[in-house]
Amino acid sequence: MSARDAYDPHLFQEVLVSPMYLAGPDGTGDAGFAPVAHWPHHHLEDGPCQLVVASPDQRIRIGWFGDDFELWKITAAEDAVSTPRWTATFNHVTPPEIVAGLTTALAHDYAEADAYDINARFLASPSPYWTDAIRPLTDAGWTRDAAERGTVEYSSPDDQAGVLIDNRRSGWDAKTVELWAGPPSWGTRAEAVFTARTPSHLIAATASAMADSAPVIRERHQIDREMESLVTLTPIGSTAPQVPRPPTPLDVRRTAVAQAVHRAARAPRSAADLRVMAARSRTATSTRTGAHTPVTAAVARPLLSPSAPRRGR
Structure with missing residues (x-):
């Protein structure tokens, strides 16, 4: 040495x-x-x-x-x-x-x-x-x-x-x-x-x-x-890096709905109404099929009130 x-x-x-x-x-x-x-x-x-x-x-x-x-x-x-x-x-x-x-x-x-x-x-x-x-x-x-x-x-x-x-x-x-x-x-x-x-x-x-x-x-x-x-x-003392868990089909569906709602909130008013309705429709469909999730509900719920402040502005 x-x-x-x-x-x-x-x-x-x-x-x-x-x-x-x-x-x-x-x-x-x-x-x-x-x-x-x-x-x-x-x-x-x-x-x-x-x-x-x-x-x-x-x-x-x-x-x-x-x-x-x-x-x-x-x-x-x-x-x-x-x-x-x-x-x-x-x-x-x-x-x-x-x-x-x-x-x-x-x-x-x-x-x-x-x-x-x-x-x-x-x-x-x-x-x-x-x-x-x-x-x-x-x-x-x-x-x-x-x-x-x-x-x-x-x-x-x-x-x-x-x-x-x-x-x-x-x-x-x-x-x-x-x-x-x-x-x-x-x-x-x-x-x-x-x-x-x-x-x-x-x-x-x-x-x-x-x-x-x-x-x-x-x-x-x-x-x-x-x-x-x-x-x-x-x-000594090292730990193996955590390997990310691959997303499940339900995870993919949750992400898609959340992103659609987010895009709708940032769009002009006339387009936003249509996109929010589409997102809410998909959420309602998921609820009927047992795929309703807390993530979707938490994102979509504030949009039910037209007077609620919009996120992302």
Whole structure:
């Protein structure tokens, strides 16, 4: 954002952004940390990792790398000093609401586990069926694409997001699942990557957040200009314009009678008498057919008295 733009209040207007997966970051990451806000926080100002939020037993760690491409690094281990069983990373373009899908599931799993339980759900082996990890996406209408042998790819209905599953890789630290959104560029492509032993339900929880159709709040300047044509921005507090109701046949008849009476009142006396009589005749006909209206009566009534002042003069 340029120095001149910094003084443009329009750029700081809050808007609703959809689809959410193209909204980008919000500058704070608060949504990603909110589900684990009650866990201990460790501020590491001097290192590349500026903040670590860890479970009380240190088995789950959520690292925030404020200046790096890989902004989030989340791991789980059998104990505080063991090598992580799995790792998930989210880059700097990923909306924190997507990260919250994973941290919410982790907070739930940890709350249900016994202390130092090696069978805790956040340490479970992944399902042998890759479909379990991305079921929220297929349920949301994402479709399968042609892919290289040994891989599986799905894309969103707008083709602006997708998932790649690479079954060719081996090893516990192999990166096998990647969720992405946005055009392939450093400032526009959101990426979430999971290693091979990540429990399937945790990937599914992240995918579910990604498939959520609810918009998210951003300030206008937080939307990359390359993304503006791909998202819908709705100013908060705006209301849709009221669409005028098309006139009914009765409305048309009322208007015609009122206009005829008005023209008659402005015409010379000799012509006025004839036009008023015609207008009154139509009004009387409408009354007999049930189409008499207060509008016609209110306009025609003063003309019943020749001494009444005429409107429009």
